[in-house]
Structure formats: structure tokens, C-alpha cells
Amino acid sequence: MEPAIALETRGLTKRFGGLVAVDGVSFSLRSGRVNAIIGPNGAGKTTLFNLVTGELRPDDGEVLAAGVPITGLPPHRIVREGVSRTLQIKSVFGGLTVADNVRAAVMAHQGIRSAFRPAASYRAVGERVDALIDEVGLARHRDRKASALSYGDVALLELALALAAEPKLLLLDEPVCGMGPEETERAVARIRAVASKVDVVIIEHDMEVVFSLASHIVVMASGAILAEGTPDEISRDPRVQEAYLGAPEDDE
Amino acid sequence: MSGGAAAWIGRGGLALLGAALLAVPFVLPELGYGFWVNIVTEILIWSLLAASVNLLFGYVGLLSFGQALFFGFGMYGATLAVIHWEAGFWTGLLAGTLAATAMAAVAGALAVRLTWHYFAIITVVFSLIFYFAAMSNKTLTGGDDGLSFSAPAVFDMAGVTVTLADPLAQYFSVLGVVAACYAIMGVVVRSPLGLAFAAVRENDRRARLIGIDVYRTRLVAFVLAGALAGVSGALFAFFGRYASASYMVYHVSGEAVVWAIVGGIGTLLGPLFGTALLIVFRELVSTVWENYLFAVGGLTVLVVMFAPLGLAGLWRGALGRLTAPRAAPAEAPADPVAPSADARAVPGGR
Numbered sequence: 001m002e003p004a005i006a007l008e009t010r011g012l013t014k015r016f017g018g019l020v021a022v023d024g025v026s027f028s029l030r031s032g033r034v035n036a037i038i039g040p041n042g043a044g045k046t047t048l049f050n051l052v053t054g055e056l057r058p059d060d061g062e063v064l065a066a067g068v069p070i071t072g073l074p075p076h077r078i079v080r081e082g083v084s085r086t087l088q089i090k091s092v093f094g095g096l097t098v099a100d101n102v103r104a105a106v107m108a109h110q111g112i113r114s115a116f117r118p119a120a121s122y123r124a125v126g127e128r129v130d131a132l133i134d135e136v137g138l139a140r141h142r143d144r145k146a147s148a149l150s151y152g153d154v155a156l157l158e159l160a161l162a163l164a165a166e167p168k169l170l171l172l173d174e175p176v177c178g179m180g181p182e183e184t185e186r187a188v189a190r191i192r193a194v195a196s197k198v199d200v201v202i203i204e205h206d207m208e209v210v211f212s213l214a215s216h217i218v219v220m221a222s223g224a225i226l227a228e229g230t231p232d233e234i235s236r237d238p239r240v241q242e243a244y245l246g247a248p249e250d251d252e
Numbered sequence: 253m254s255g256g257a258a259a260w261i262g263r264g265g266l267a268l269l270g271a272a273l274l275a276v277p278f279v280l281p282e283l284g285y286g287f288w289v290n291i292v293t294e295i296l297i298w299s300l301l302a303a304s305v306n307l308l309f310g311y312v313g314l315l316s317f318g319q320a321l322f323f324g325f326g327m328y329g330a331t332l333a334v335i336h337w338e339a340g341f342w343t344g345l346l347a348g349t350l351a352a353t354a355m356a357a358v359a360g361a362l363a364v365r366l367t368w369h370y371f372a373i374i375t376v377v378f379s380l381i382f383y384f385a386a387m388s389n390k391t392l393t394g395g396d397d398g399l400s401f402s403a404p405a406v407f408d409m410a411g412v413t414v415t416l417a418d419p420l421a422q423y424f425s426v427l428g429v430v431a432a433c434y435a436i437m438g439v440v441v442r443s444p445l446g447l448a449f450a451a452v453r454e455n456d457r458r459a460r461l462i463g464i465d466v467y468r469t470r471l472v473a474f475v476l477a478g479a480l481a482g483v484s485g486a487l488f489a490f491f492g493r494y495a496s497a498s499y500m501v502y503h504v505s506g507e508a509v510v511w512a513i514v515g516g517i518g519t520l521l522g523p524l525f526g527t528a529l530l531i532v533f534r535e536l537v538s539t540v541w542e543n544y545l546f547a548v549g550g551l552t553v554l555v556v557m558f559a560p561l562g563l564a565g566l567w568r569g570a571l572g573r574l575t576a577p578r579a580a581p582a583e584a585p586a587d588p589v590a591p592s593a594d595a596r597a598v599p600g601g602r
Contacts, residue, residue, distance in 0.1 A: 053461065079463035091461075093454035104451040105462040107444045115445040122444075161462055 004031035006199035012061035021047040023223035035201045036214035044223040045203045054078040082168035090154045094147035102129045105164035136160045152183035172202040257575040277423045295528045296430040300484035302511035302523035304477040310518030312473040313453035318375030322478040324500030325352040326485025331495035340405040348486030356478020364470035386497035398496030516564025525563040
């Protein structure tokens with residue numbers, strides 16, 4: 001039996017003026033394992049995520065999530081196809097409480113758009129909100145404004161927002177970027193827990209995190225795929241060492 | 253606990269405000285200030301235009317300098333219905349509101365594709381186009397001179413006819429319509445739709461990524477705001493028995509923006525207080541100084557500098573200090589109106 005595919009791209013290409021940011025990228029990431037995309041800054045990793053989530057339109061090529069073509073759909077439709085993501089710069093609704101952040105996401109996912117009933121009066125939504133907040137470990141901060149949270153907690157809230165859409169595929173863009181060692185450890189534990197239920201693709205610069213989470217790694221450089229394989233294969237690949245591990249800019 | 257107390261004081265304040273507004277047409281004339289009944293009526297009407305700015309800017313994050321366009325459509329919708337169809341107050345109000353709503357749907361479909369200054373500019377452009385169209389199309393609009401009509405009926409049943417010429421009928425018709433508008437807004441901003449508004453305002457990129465159709469959400473807000481401005485314009489036409497293209501100019505839009513900001517953006521009743529303050533100020537100062545707009549400008553700058561959340565922000569700050577002497581760090585002052593209002597007291601930090 002063919003292994004299920006979480007995310008597939010075929011000849012995906014994006015140009016910005018003369019720069020080819022993503023250059024004919026084709027890969028097929030299997031379901032049931034954590035996949036990582038690594039590469040030096042400017043390799044096109046985040047652009048690739050933006051193409052997958054519909055925030056950018058590809059100039060060429062196709063994206064399939066769990067076998068369903070999603071190329072060219074607007075972002076809010078792609079979320080409904082089961083693809084959620086977090087951003088490198090953590091992105092939540094700063095002026096709203098943690099609970100309202102998650103409530104907005106749950107209601108968007110469930111298509112609840114009434115203009116007449118108080119948002120807080122939906123019992124089932126409220127229960128789902130509490131469950132998600134518990135799942136990421138933010139119960140203590142339920143009624144605080146998101147803008148008052150620590151950086152690590154904002155990252156966890158963002159994870160809750162992404163999970164509210166009940167995704168099949170979760171794209172994490174540098175999930176531990178900017179975190180201290182303790183926060184990193186906490187975040188890695190959460191990601192591992194999430195990855196047992198949802199397919200996860202991460203972009204990450206922290207090699208320790210990549211090697212501890214991922215069982216399949218795609219290495220990008222200059223918009224194209226340089227190498228692909230298990231962590232062992234990747235760490236032994238001389239091209240990767242030359243282009244990436246040897247490069248001086250692997251710390252931020 | 254503290255949130256509860258603040259909510260009760262807020263409710264008390266609202267009841268007081270309601271009682272005061274109900275008493276206005278009886279008390280002010282007794283005190284020899286009969287003229288001020290009309291000022292209060294005007295404040296109520298104009299505050300809806302400020303509320304329309306606030307719905308867009310305070311709740312969805314879109315700053316419009318073109319709400320006078322929809323005010324004008326409301327005004328002419330009502331006036332033309334009265335003149336050509338002999339409509340009464342309610343039919344005229346409906347006609348004005350529908351005209352403004354339809355115009356907002358058309359303008360919004362284009363405008364909400366843009367944000368920030370692009371959005372602000374296109375709203376100005378739209379209102380300018382229609383301002384000049386209205387000014388030059390004298391046969392329909394009366395241009396600068398406008399069109400006037402005589403007071404239509406508010407109530408016409410069983411041989412009893414009450415028209416707007418009756419001061420009490422006029423005041424309570426306006427008060428009723430304005431209160432209904434605020435009540436509807438209050439319901440909407442707390443609803444799932446209101447939460448989507450807030451999400452779009454706070455972070456439109458994240459809003460898209462949780463599955464909100466940002467374009468559609470903004471368009472709905474724009475149309476609602478257009479309807480509010482239309483109600484305001486229709487009421488103002490009835491109040492003055494008159495419609496004029498001169499009210500569609502961008503000065504009018506700009507004034508509404510100032511009222512909303514002074515009153516407190518993102519709060520339900522802020523625009524009412526901002527409009528009240530600046531119109532009362534105008535009435536008092538303009539009689540002694542013809543360049544009173546300088547003073548209005550100065551007052552606005554002071555409010556923005558020292559009370560950036562407007563009058564409503566001052567009120568909330570005072571409530572917060574009053575009711576939270578031993579409460580947990582009150583970084584979220586209890587808000588009597590916004591969706592996050594029911595800030596539950598957090599017992600024992602659980």
C-alpha cells in the first residue's frame with residue numbers, strides 16, 4: 001500500500017522580479033512523521049510556506065494537501081482544507097483575551113457568523129475553547145489579553161489558534177525562534193505531542209530541534225531542493241555541509 | 253468581583269443617561285433652555301455618523317473619511333421619498349437607509365480591497381465624486397440650495413395625525429431611532445460577527461489564517477456603517493426638513509472622525525459623548541468667537557494627547573481605579589461594551 005502523503009508540491013515556482021525565490025520545487029512529504037525543511041536564510045523556505053497557505057500565488061506548479069489540490073485558493077479556504085500554520089514572527093490577536101483569540105478561531109472554523117447572539121453564549125464553542133487552551137497549557141492565562149503574554153506563551157496561543165481549525169497538516173515556521181532554552185524545551189514537547197495527532201512540517205534553524213523532532217528532512221538552497229533524506233543521511237551529505245552547515249549564517 | 257462592580261456602575265450610568273435623555277424635552281424648556289432640546293436632538297443624530305466611523309475604525313480597523321457620502325444618500329433618500337412619494341417619517345427613514353446601504357455595498361465592494369491610507373483615500377474619492385455629481389445635478393438634488401419639504405407624519409392612524417412639527421414627537425422619534433441603532437450595534441459587536449471584526453482589526457493576516465474571509469468581513473462592516481450613516485442623514489433631513497448636497501462634502505466626514513476619536517474609538521457610546529462634547533463646545537464658543545474651530549482643534553489635540561482612548565477611555569480608567577483597589581493587575585480594564593467585556597474576576601489566579 002502506498003504511504004499517505006501529507007503535502008506534495010509539483011514544480012512549484014515563485015519569482016519576485018528577477019529573483020526566483022522558489023524554483024521548480026517538487027517534493028512529497030509522507031504522513032505520520034515530522035518533516036522538516038531547512039536551509040540557509042534566503043533559501044525560500046518561508047516563501048514556500050506562503051505558497052502552500054495561499055498567501056502568495058505561485059507563478060507555476062501545484063500544491064496538494066493530503067492529495068487535494070489547493071493551488072491558488074485564498075488563505076481562508078486553504079485553512080478549511082485542513083492546512084494551518086504558525087508564523088516566524090508569532091502572530092495572534094493582541095487586543096483580545098486568550099479565550100477570545102481561540103474563540104474567534106473556533107467560530108471561524110465552525111462557520112459561526114451570527115450577528116445577533118452573544119459570542120460568549122455558545123456552549124459547545126466555549127467547551128472547545130477551554131479544551132484547546134488546556135491542550136497548549138495556557139489555562140492560567142485564559143482571561144488575560146494576548147498582548148500581556150510572554151513570548152513563549154504567545155507562541156503557544158498561536159499553536160492553539162492553528163489547532164482550532166482541526167488541521168490535518170500543520171506548518172510551523174521556526175517554532176522556537178527567539179525562545180530561551182526552557183521555552184524551547186516546552187515548545188518542542190508541545191510540538192511532539194501535537195505531531196502524534198496531526199501531520200507536522202517545520203521550518204527550523206535550530207539543528208538540535210530539527211534532529212530531535214524530524215524523521216525526514218528537506219534541505220533547500222537558493223530556492224531549490226539541495227538534498228532530502230533522513231537526519232543521518234542529511235548530516236553526512238557533503239553538499240549540505242558545504243552549502244548550509246558550513247555557511248557562517250546558520251545562527252540568527 | 254471588581255469587574256462586577258464596574259459593570260454595575262456602567263449599567264447605572266447607562267440608566268442615568270437614558271433617564272436624562274427621556275427628561276430632556278420636559279426639563280430643559282422649564283428651565284428656560286428650550287433651544288437646547290434641538291441641540292440635544294442634533295447631537296443624537298450626528299452621533300450616529302460618528303458611530304458609523306467608529307464601527308469601521310474602532311471595531312474593524314478601517315479609517316474612512318467618506319462617511320458623509322452615505323449620510324448624503326440617507327438625507328436624499330428620505331427627502332426624495334417625502335417629496336415624490338409623500339412618504340411619512342418611517343417610510344422616508346427606510347428609503348434613506350436603504351439608499352445609503354446600497355451605495356455602501358457598491359463603494360465597499362471596491363474600497364475594502366484596500367487598507368490604511370489607500371482605503372482612506374478611496375473613501376474620500378468616492379464621496380468627492382458624488383458630492384460634485386450632487387452639486388451639479390440641480391434638478392434632482394437642488395445642489396447647494398438643497399430641497400426642502402414640510403414636516404411629514406410620524407403617526408397617522410385612526411384619524412389621528414402627528415407630524416414632526418410636534419416637538420415631542422420629533423424628539424422621541426429621533427431618540428427612539430438613535431437608541432435602537434446603538435442597541436443593534438451593541439448586540440452586533442458582541443456577536444460572533446463582532447468577534448470576527450475584532451480579529452480582523454487586531455491582525456488581518458492571522459484572521460485569514462484562522463479561516464476568516466477578511467474581505468467579506470470588512471465589506472459587511474462597511475455596509476453596516478453605511479446604513480448607520482444613512483440613518484443619521486435621514487434623521488437630519490427630517491430634523492431640518494431639508495437636504496443639501498453641501499452635507500456630502502468631506503468636511504462633514506472629517507468632523508465625524510474627530511467626534512469618534514474624541515469620544516473614544518472602539519467603544520459603543522464613545523461617539524455619542526464625543527459628538528456631545530464638541531457640539532456643545534461649538535454652541536458655547538461660536539457665539540463669542542467666530543474662529544471657534546481653532547478652539548475645537550485645540551480641544552481635540554488635548555484629548556488625543558492626554559486621553560488617547562477618548563472620553564470613554566477616561567471613564568473606564570476612572571471606573572477601574574474606583575473599583576479595583578485590591579484587584580489583580582488590571583491590565584484589562586473592565587469594558588462595559590466591547591466583546592471581551594465579561595472579564596471574569598480571576599479567583600485565586602487559577
